Amino acid sequence: MYSKILFLNFITASLMIMIINFDVTLVFGSLEHIDVENPEFREALRQMEKQMAEKIESNLIYRVLKVDSAKSQRVKNTLYKTKLIMGETPCKKTDIDHINIDSCLFTGNQLYCGAEIYKQFNAGYTLQKFQCIY
Numbered sequence: 001m002y003s004k005i006l007f008l009n010f011i012t013a014s015l016m017i018m019i020i021n022f023d024v025t026l027v028f029g030s031l032e033h034i035d036v037e038n039p040e041f042r043e044a045l046r047q048m049e050k051q052m053a054e055k056i057e058s059n060l061i062y063r064v065l066k067v068d069s070a071k072s073q074r075v076k077n078t079l080y081k082t083k084l085i086m087g088e089t090p091c092k093k094t095d096i097d098h099i100n101i102d103s104c105l106f107t108g109n110q111l112y113c114g115a116e117i118y119k120q121f122n123a124g125y126t127l128q129k130f131q132c133i134y
Helices: 002-021 039-055
Strands: 060-074 078-092 110-120 124-133
Touching: 039 060, 039 078, 039 110, 039 124
Parallel strands: none
Antiparallel strands: 060 078, 078 110, 110 124
């Protein structure tokens, strides 16, 4: 009887240790931290930079200045969640479709923003959410 209780306690303790040490990021479809220089993530940012600039309430174009953090979630498609700093440029939004915004230099004004970018398999990118603190 005593050995049975010891065995059950051992099993319970083992299960508790497994739960504690279980890496949640390995669960399929969970958000994982990724390197802010990840090429796929950077491509998503590049594709959505104009859309993000258009959502900022300003006559001037804002560009991605710095990425603070990035996470991705993969199931069939990929969702990127990021916190970033958008930098103001002297370029006008009215010219956004006629210029390469990479040529617009930063003026020094910045906004702290959050974005969610959705990448559909072979279908492009969609800006799901974008919000800045003014």
